[in-house]
Amino acid sequence: MINIERKKQLDKLIGKIDLNLNKYYLLNIALTHPSYVFENGQKRDEHNQRLEFLGDAVVGLIVGEYLYKEYPNKTEGELTKIRAAVVCEASLARAANRLGLGPYLLMGKGEKLAGGSKRNSNLADAYESVVGALYLELGLDKIKDFTLKYIMPDIEKVISGDYGDYKTQLQEHLQKQQSVMIEYKIISEEGPDHDKEFKSGVFINEKLYATGKGKTKKEAEQKAAEASLRKMDILK
Incomplete structure (x- = not known):
């Protein structure tokens, strides 16, 4: 009620x-x-x-x-x-x-x-x-x-061109290079079912490149992609 x-x-x-x-x-x-x-x-x-x-x-x-x-x-x-x-x-x-x-x-x-x-x-x-x-x-x-x-x-x-989607930006950047494979994997999960925190890894050519954490898998993947772009000096 x-x-x-x-x-x-x-x-x-x-x-x-x-x-x-x-x-x-x-x-x-x-x-x-x-x-x-x-x-x-x-x-x-x-x-x-x-x-x-x-x-x-x-x-x-x-x-x-x-x-x-x-x-x-x-x-x-x-x-x-x-x-x-x-x-x-x-x-x-x-x-x-x-x-x-x-x-x-x-x-x-x-x-x-x-x-x-x-x-x-x-x-x-x-x-x-x-x-x-x-x-x-x-x-x-x-x-x-x-x-x-x-x-x-x-x-x-x-x-207007401002995507703010880090996964898309990373994908487009890597597509400029030949023979580059990108994959996102959930590395760990912590916390109870109603309050989990996920850690995602960006794997480039099967090697872990960067990680990110979030309250959902999507958010963790975006954070990992953002970290990758910063590591590549694409984002400041």
């Missing part, structure tokens, strides 16, 4: 969303971190991971359709590259911050004390989860403008 105080909080967010939403259940789940469920003994399906899975697909579709229609002269490869740079953890976390999702997140005490409401991985998951919840409640057509509104600054940034 959602108590009166929580409903008041969600009403404020619903006002920001401005989509005539009058249901709380899915929106509340979208903002519930797994650590909160584990700590409070709730059912495993009452956190946002399943909605995040759905929302990831919905955001990708909405951004993909927008790029297809707005940039008819770009090739399939260019559109794929742009979408990958936009629908990524850092970009989605910024979208969540623009919407102001952090204060609405429910999380366990440990996660909250560790700054979980400001962590990119949690914010990105929350944004995708909210989109997933709105999709189920309202349908695709009604949420397109909402979804694009908060991610549009990153779309415009990438279109």
Whole structure:
């Protein structure tokens, strides 16, 4: 059950969303971190991971359709590259911050004390989860403008040539050289299931070149790619 105080909080967010939403259940789940469920003994399906899975697909579709229609002269490869740079953890976390999702997140005490409401991985998951919840409640057509509104600054940034995607930058740099193979491997995992930290390694021609850590595998890979670019003096 959602108590009166929580409903008041969600009403404020619903006002920001401005989509005539009058249901709380899915929106509340979208903002519930797994650590909160584990700590409070709730059912495993009452956190946002399943909605995040759905929302990831919905955001990708909405951004993909927008790029297809707005940039008819770009090739399939260019559109794929742009979408990958936009629908990524850092970009989605910024979208969540623009919407102001952090204060609405429910999380366990440990996660909250560790700054979980400001962590990119949690914010990105929350944004995708909210989109997933709105999709189920309202349908695709009604949420397109909402979804694009908060991610549009990153779309415009990438279109201008600022990708901010270190894996793509590293791949493009290495492609200039012949017979170079690049691979990402998770070297280690630490922490409980709801608060893991991953360490990823960049292997160039099967040799470990650099490593990076993150709260998700994607974030760890990006950090490893960033470290590689800095080691190559491509990033300062």
